[in-house]
Amino acid sequence: MNxxxxxxxxxxxxxxxESTIKVIxxxxxxxxxxxxxxxxxxxxxx
Amino acid sequence: MTKDCKDPNCPDSGQSxxxxxxxxxxxxxxxxxxxxxxASLDALRGFDMFWIVGGSxxxxxxxxxxxxxxxxxxxxxxxxxxxxxxTFWDLIFPLFLFLAGVAVPxxxxxxxxxxxxxxxxxxxxxxxxxxxxxxxxxxxxxxKFNGYDQTRFASVLGYIGVAYFFAALIYLNCDIRHQAxxxxxxxxxxxxxxxLVSIPxxxxxxxxxxxxxxxxxxxxxxxxxxxxxxxDPQGLFINIPAISTALLGILxxxxxxxxxxxKVWKATGMLAVxxxxxxxxxxxxxxxxxxxxxxxSSFVVYCAGWSLLLLGLFYLIIDVLGFxxxxxxxxxxxxxxxxxxxxxxxxxxxxxxxxLFGGLLKVFDKPLQDVISAVFYILTWWIVLFFMCxxxxxxxx
Numbered sequence: 001m002n003x004x005x006x007x008x009x010x011x012x013x014x015x016x017x018e019s020t021i022k023v024i025x026x027x028x029x030x031x032x033x034x035x036x037x038x039x040x041x042x043x044x045x046x
Numbered sequence: 047m048t049k050d051c052k053d054p055n056c057p058d059s060g061q062s063x064x065x066x067x068x069x070x071x072x073x074x075x076x077x078x079x080x081x082x083x084x085a086s087l088d089a090l091r092g093f094d095m096f097w098i099v100g101g102s103x104x105x106x107x108x109x110x111x112x113x114x115x116x117x118x119x120x121x122x123x124x125x126x127x128x129x130x131x132x133t134f135w136d137l138i139f140p141l142f143l144f145l146a147g148v149a150v151p152x153x154x155x156x157x158x159x160x161x162x163x164x165x166x167x168x169x170x171x172x173x174x175x176x177x178x179x180x181x182x183x184x185x186x187x188x189x190k191f192n193g194y195d196q197t198r199f200a201s202v203l204g205y206i207g208v209a210y211f212f213a214a215l216i217y218l219n220c221d222i223r224h225q226a227x228x229x230x231x232x233x234x235x236x237x238x239x240x241x242l243v244s245i246p247x248x249x250x251x252x253x254x255x256x257x258x259x260x261x262x263x264x265x266x267x268x269x270x271x272x273x274x275x276x277x278d279p280q281g282l283f284i285n286i287p288a289i290s291t292a293l294l295g296i297l298x299x300x301x302x303x304x305x306x307x308x309k310v311w312k313a314t315g316m317l318a319v320x321x322x323x324x325x326x327x328x329x330x331x332x333x334x335x336x337x338x339x340x341x342x343s344s345f346v347v348y349c350a351g352w353s354l355l356l357l358g359l360f361y362l363i364i365d366v367l368g369f370x371x372x373x374x375x376x377x378x379x380x381x382x383x384x385x386x387x388x389x390x391x392x393x394x395x396x397x398x399x400x401x402l403f404g405g406l407l408k409v410f411d412k413p414l415q416d417v418i419s420a421v422f423y424i425l426t427w428w429i430v431l432f433f434m435c436x437x438x439x440x441x442x443x
Contacts, residue, residue: 041265
């Protein structure tokens, strides 16, 4: 698979891709956390 | 003088920032090398606290006395921006947090090298977190027992405690690359959340005090009284990007401690990255304004830029060029930073100054009297801090 994608696990391309995905995952978690807290707050107001 | 001090904020502490740099490589053997103190970190922390301990009053008084434009500008910087925007006063707090981060690769790695179990380190940083939250609430008057609704539990110290705690957890469990990933992920995630998540009656991306989602969360979940009624600058969700401030400090600490480069290049690197950060923050500001009250991602990067420039400059002057003597004044202030922060609120040093120097002050007429008065206020503080240092008294958490 890695060969097909020309991605060497130790290569800079792989590291950049892996890092980008991890950044997006962390960012996504924060968005989900914020959204959940806002929904909970709105539910409490009802 | 303070060899046995265990305070991470103490320059002479065993846990304080000591630079091993390339010494090990240079020595050419595997014996443990006595690490060199990072004096610039102590001095810059003192420089940061100096403005709290009376530096701002001195700037105001000097501005009034001389009327010089540069001092007028400086005194204009001695207050927070109202909402969006940035002043020098907005840098004091994030710079302190950044410097706490810089010390982490020294203090925690030293504990790990000594064989202290991770569980013990976790307990220490957790205890530190609890103590800072408690001291912050005390600072806000919790012990006055004014009732739950009138007590503000969010605080500057608690904010630092939470940011430091999570940044230290990330440091202890991730390599440098993943620390950078966390720092970037948090900044982008906070930006996305603040821009995409809408609250009832407001459109998504509203960054006003009433309409931003972080303040909405605080209005529902932050216990006690909010600093501005509908918003608290040390709120719950706003604490998340502060973790990045500490992490950027940690990455800088790695750069100084571990990267095999000459010191002068390390200083140059910090100055260069500092300038790049300022540019990136200015660009980010177009979409996500620099705002201390919301601790926006652009604010984090902007403060990191200024912090790097200041640390790079201090590092160049003190640790590279070796001009250390002048920094003693700031070092004394930086050694007891929590004492200063609490003392400014709890103890009336103005009264002490008037008691000690009141007669002398009467000799001068206004506005020169205000200048001398500000100098004596700083001097009173400095004398107390100097004797605390001599007696090895440090407020530790």
